[in-house]
Amino acid sequence: MAQPDLSPVGITSARTAEIARSPWEIALQQYDRAADKLKLGPAVRAVLRHPKREVTVNFPVLLDDGSTRVFTGYRVWHNVTRGPAKGGIRFHPRTDLDDMRALAMWMTWKCACVKIPYGGAKGGVTCDPKLLSARELERLTRRYTTEIADMIGPDSDIPAPDVNTNSQVMAWLMDTYSMHRGYSVPGVVTGKPVSIGGSEGRNEATGRGAVYTIQEAAKLLGFDILGSRVAVQGYGNAGQASARFLAELGAKVIAVSDTRGGVFDGDGLDLPLVTRHKQETSSVVGTPRTRAVSNEDLLELDCDILIPAALEGVITAENAPRVRARVVAEAANGPTTPEADDILRSRGITVIPDVLCNAGGVTVSYFEWVQDREEFFWTIDEINARLRRVMVRAFEDVHRTAVEHDVDMRLAAYMLAVNRVAEATLTHGIYP
Ligand code: NAD
Numbered sequence: 001m002a003q004p005d006l007s008p009v010g011i012t013s014a015r016t017a018e019i020a021r022s023p024w025e026i027a028l029q030q031y032d033r034a035a036d037k038l039k040l041g042p043a044v045r046a047v048l049r050h051p052k053r054e055v056t057v058n059f060p061v062l063l064d065d066g067s068t069r070v071f072t073g074y075r076v077w078h079n080v081t082r083g084p085a086k087g088g089i090r091f092h093p094r095t096d097l098d099d100m101r102a103l104a105m106w107m108t109w110k111c112a113c114v115k116i117p118y119g120g121a122k123g124g125v126t127c128d129p130k131l132l133s134a135r136e137l138e139r140l141t142r143r144y145t146t147e148i149a150d151m152i153g154p155d156s157d158i159p160a161p162d163v164n165t166n167s168q169v170m171a172w173l174m175d176t177y178s179m180h181r182g183y184s185v186p187g188v189v190t191g192k193p194v195s196i197g198g199s200e201g202r203n204e205a206t207g208r209g210a211v212y213t214i215q216e217a218a219k220l221l222g223f224d225i226l227g228s229r230v231a232v233q234g235y236g237n238a239g240q241a242s243a244r245f246l247a248e249l250g251a252k253v254i255a256v257s258d259t260r261g262g263v264f265d266g267d268g269l270d271l272p273l274v275t276r277h278k279q280e281t282s283s284v285v286g287t288p289r290t291r292a293v294s295n296e297d298l299l300e301l302d303c304d305i306l307i308p309a310a311l312e313g314v315i316t317a318e319n320a321p322r323v324r325a326r327v328v329a330e331a332a333n334g335p336t337t338p339e340a341d342d343i344l345r346s347r348g349i350t351v352i353p354d355v356l357c358n359a360g361g362v363t364v365s366y367f368e369w370v371q372d373r374e375e376f377f378w379t380i381d382e383i384n385a386r387l388r389r390v391m392v393r394a395f396e397d398v399h400r401t402a403v404e405h406d407v408d409m410r411l412a413a414y415m416l417a418v419n420r421v422a423e424a425t426l427t428h429g430i431y432p
Contacts, residue, residue, distance in 0.1 A: 044426055048422060057147035061136065073148070075152075076101055076104040081424040084119065084155060085119045092128075101122075106333050112418075113416055122162075160191040166237070170189045205361050206360050206361035209358065210242045214327065216395040225246065225251050231301045233257050246305070247268075262298045264292070273289075302324045317340055367386065
């Protein structure tokens with residue numbers, strides 16, 4: 001059986017040193033920058049620096065060959081002061097507790113940044129889903145759901161899809177939870193199929209929301225999306241939708257990639273062809289009439305909009321000096337290290353930070369949860385119009401804060417978000 005590739009995207013030695021600090025250390029560094037700037041008091045500062053609840057579960061799964069393997073999974077709540085815990089579930093060989101802590105903290109800031117009434121959480125299982133059959137994946141999902149069943153629920157913690165999980169995995173999760181209750185509980189999870197209470201537009205929401213923020217950035221910077229050149233690292237849920245919507249606005253998507261590498265066409269890729277090739281072969285690599293490009297080189301292409309839409313820690317102090325985009329739109333969570341942020345800022349490159357750029361996913365997840373609770377469903381036009389309002393308002397809030405405090409968009413987004421969560425924490429008071 002092939003072994004999974006555990007190395008992060010296009011890693012180099014300088015980058016290894018930065019990633020050696022885990023995403024959690026990076027998340028804390030980003031938080032500390034905002035806390036310093038806000039002059040947060042020591043008590044609330046310490047509260048927000050710690051995840052509220054962390055659960056690790058080890059559980060057996062029966063494999064198709066009759067053997068049993070023990071997997072390790074996690075669910076972490078960073079903060080639930082502003083509402084129930086909300087965050088995706090990731091199946092990946094590199095998933096560990098520190099990853100979960102970072103991603104949960106980023107969810108807290110993201111929900112606060114776009115004013116969605118949720119706290120932040122994340123979950124995952126350390127596994128390579130490409131090495132599991134559909135039946136094995138279903139058994140793993142159902143057992144993992146059962147292991148974390150006392151945390152999740154429509155009033156307490158609502159999971160959603162993330163890397164290597166999709167609407168089918170969410171359907172298994174909902175069904176497992178519902179079986180334990182004895183009745184159907186659609187509100188326990190978002191990103192599920194429309195046929196069982198999912199929302200129109202949720203599949204594409206992360207990409208659509210990212211594009212709304214890119215349109216705002218382009219207006220500010222005075223360039224046209226029409227004819228602009230776009231490179232996307234990670235042609236999955238977030239990356240594909242971002243590429244498609246930008247192409248619909250007249251942009252030329254010149255490069256996209258996945259774990260196996262990337263494809264390039266300076267005149268603009270034929271995206272339906274790339275998507276079909278990925279569906280048929282599991283990779284974009286080898287799409288007819290394209291040239292190969294590595295994941296490393298893709299980040300340094302001459303383009304207007306660079307969209308990291310895969311994993312954390314790919315833009316670092318090592319390669320940031322060579323990034324040539326005007327805008328880096330973080331569809332992925334945590335793709336840029338703090339050192340790289342400083343370099344990009346000094347080079348005049350605008351970064352639309354993850355907690356703003358990819359918040360369209362959690363925003364339509366919130367719409368889905370509201371629809372499930374009301375048992376009343378909205379049209380795709382209503383959903384997209386509401387999503388645009390949320391994303392544009394959040395972009396304006398972040399930009400205004402950045403100008404007022406003369407900071408970059410990341411620090412501005414963090415200052416807004418951390419301040420909102422700190423205020424909620426102080427208003428609640430310390431129990432008992
Ligand atoms: P996905 O599994 O649908 O897609 C991930 C894509 O990235 C795949 O095409 C995969 O091949 C590619 N990829 C993985 N490792 C790579 C590597 N080392 N080099 C190049 N490409 C690589 O996952 P997704 O849901 O699109 O998530 C992608 C990012 O977006 C993650 O950071 C996730 O946390 C973030 N995000 C997702 C959502 C959502 O709604 N799905 C919402 C907000 C943020």
